[in-house]
Amino acid sequence: MAQRATSRSPWWRRLGLLALLLALGAGLTYLDQRGDRTPQPVPSDAAGEPDYYLEDASMTRYDEQGRAYQRLDTPRLVHTPSDDIIRAQTPHGYVVDDEQRRWQLTSDSGQLSRGGERLTLEGNARLVQPEQAWQLETQTLHYDNREAHAWSDTASVLRQHNQTMRGDRFDAWIDENRMRLTDNVQGNLPQQSEDTGS
Amino acid sequence: LESDASAPIEIAADQLEIDDRQGTAVYTGGVDMQQGSMQLKAARVDIQRGSNGQVSQVTAKGSGGERAYLEQKPAPDDELVKGWGDTVIYHAGERRVELVGNAELHQGGDTFDGAYVEYYLDSRRVQARSGDSSDSQRVRMTLTPRQSGTEASSAQ
Numbered sequence: 001m002a003q004r005a006t007s008r009s010p011w012w013r014r015l016g017l018l019a020l021l022l023a024l025g026a027g028l029t030y031l032d033q034r035g036d037r038t039p040q041p042v043p044s045d046a047a048g049e050p051d052y053y054l055e056d057a058s059m060t061r062y063d064e065q066g067r068a069y070q071r072l073d074t075p076r077l078v079h080t081p082s083d084d085i086i087r088a089q090t091p092h093g094y095v096v097d098d099e100q101r102r103w104q105l106t107s108d109s110g111q112l113s114r115g116g117e118r119l120t121l122e123g124n125a126r127l128v129q130p131e132q133a134w135q136l137e138t139q140t141l142h143y144d145n146r147e148a149h150a151w152s153d154t155a156s157v158l159r160q161h162n163q164t165m166r167g168d169r170f171d172a173w174i175d176e177n178r179m180r181l182t183d184n185v186q187g188n189l190p191q192q193s194e195d196t197g198s
Numbered sequence: 199l200e201s202d203a204s205a206p207i208e209i210a211a212d213q214l215e216i217d218d219r220q221g222t223a224v225y226t227g228g229v230d231m232q233q234g235s236m237q238l239k240a241a242r243v244d245i246q247r248g249s250n251g252q253v254s255q256v257t258a259k260g261s262g263g264e265r266a267y268l269e270q271k272p273a274p275d276d277e278l279v280k281g282w283g284d285t286v287i288y289h290a291g292e293r294r295v296e297l298v299g300n301a302e303l304h305q306g307g308d309t310f311d312g313a314y315v316e317y318y319l320d321s322r323r324v325q326a327r328s329g330d331s332s333d334s335q336r337v338r339m340t341l342t343p344r345q346s347g348t349e350a351s352s353a354q
Contacts, residue, residue: 132218158216161251165214177218185225187209189245189253191233191290 048082057088061116061145069096070119070145072110086112091121095143097174103150104128107141119143125152127172134179135159136170148175156181164188199271202234202319203293207253209243222246231256236319238286240266248291256288265300272322280304281317293319301326307342 057077061070074088091110094102108123125141127150128134139154149171156170158181165188167181212227223245225231231238240258248254258266266286269278284299294316297303301315303324312326328336 134218163251167214179216179218181214183212185209185211185214187207187211187214187223187225189207189209191207191252192204 048080050078051081053078059093067096067100070094070116072105072112072119074110084113084115086116088112095119095145095148095174097148097177099177101129101131103174104130105141105143117145119145129174132177133160136172138170141170147173149173162190199235199273200320202236202270203290205234207231207233207256209245211243229258231258235271236268236288237270238266238268238288240286253290255290258286258288260284265302268295268297270319272319277306279306279317279322281315283315295319309340310337311339312337 054077056075058073059071059077060068063069070093072088072091072093074091077086077088077091079086088110090106090108092104092106094104096102105119105121105125105127107121107125110122111120112118113120119142121141121143123139125138127136127141136150136152136156136158138152138156141150141152143150151172152170153168155166155168157164157166158170158179159165165181165185167185168183169181171180171182172178209225209229209231211225211229213225215224215226216222217224225243225245226241229238229240229243231240231243238256238258241261241264242259244257245253246255246257258268260266260283265282265284268281268286268288271278280303281295281297282300282302283297285296287296287298289295295318297315297317299313301310301312303310303315303317303326305317305322305324310324310326312328314327316325317323326337326339
């Protein structure tokens with residue numbers, strides 16, 4: 001009798017095993033479902049159906065010497081073959097000038113066209129040159145890689161340290177370190193007189 | 199005015215050209231510059247900045263026969279001081295103005311003409327001289343006697 005009693009395990013052990021199995025099953029089901037996020041709807045665009053789109057993309061372009069000259073990070077970019085344009089959401093990145101300085105770029109949206117040689121930043125566009133503390137703020141900013149020329153036809157505010165200059169149009173030739181504001185130019189250059197200057 | 203020196207410089211123009219390699223900022227086209235009571239009008243204004251990033255020197259040029267013009271109010275109840283020159287150079291730190299070429303300064307009732315006139319905005323001292331060549335513009339002064347003593351103005 002005693003022999004048989006020991007071979008049958010007590011009821012609470014079997015219940016425990018069952019509970020363990022159930023928990024394991026629930027866990028695996030949860031993990032399985034978490035993986036397959038339903039893909040967002042394929043974005044269509046006025047320019048037509050995209051042939052590919054990337055999420056959390058980082059795009060770097062290199063010159064013949066293998067040096068990076070442009071980089072754009074974006075949570076989402078879409079390429080439409082009909083106009084060969086890449087459209088990016090909230091792009092941020094940089095372009096590099098002849099002296100290997102980075103001019104940082106950021107905006108609400110961006111477009112890369114002409115095989116990536118022309119960049120257009122739209123909405124809160126900013127161009128920042130940290131070494132000389134230049135910062136440009138405008139609505140729409142264009143950049144042409146071949147000419148290393150950035151320009152804007154929308155009201156632009158250029159800042160350096162505590163000085164502010166604005167104009168209706170802006171140009172920058174980043175390889176030559178030259179900038180221009182045109183039409184309705186106003187400059188505000190705070191001064192500290194010699195004795196109060198710190 | 200005394201507060202002029204620490205007032206911000208406000209400039210309006212048609213165009214601004216910045217060359218970071220040269221360290222220059224050039225305003226062109228109907229340039230109107232203001233710092234407190236001082237006002238400068240010219241066709242072209244070159245701004246140079248010192249190592250501290252502050253404006254150190256402003257060089258204004260007239261064009262098309264029109265000279266650059268500068269005016270400033272030495273004190274609240276004083277008359278405007280007015281100056282003209284082919285080139286007007288304002289040294290912000292020293293609060294000194296040089297009128298170069300066809301220079302002319304009106305201070306109260308006195309006028310100074312010459313090839314070169316130098317004016318100290320705070321001390322109101324005036325120095326005028328003729329040009330280097332013999333036939334160049336000589337210094338002419340017109341001092342208007344006043345009831346109260348006027349500051350002696352030295353002339354070379």
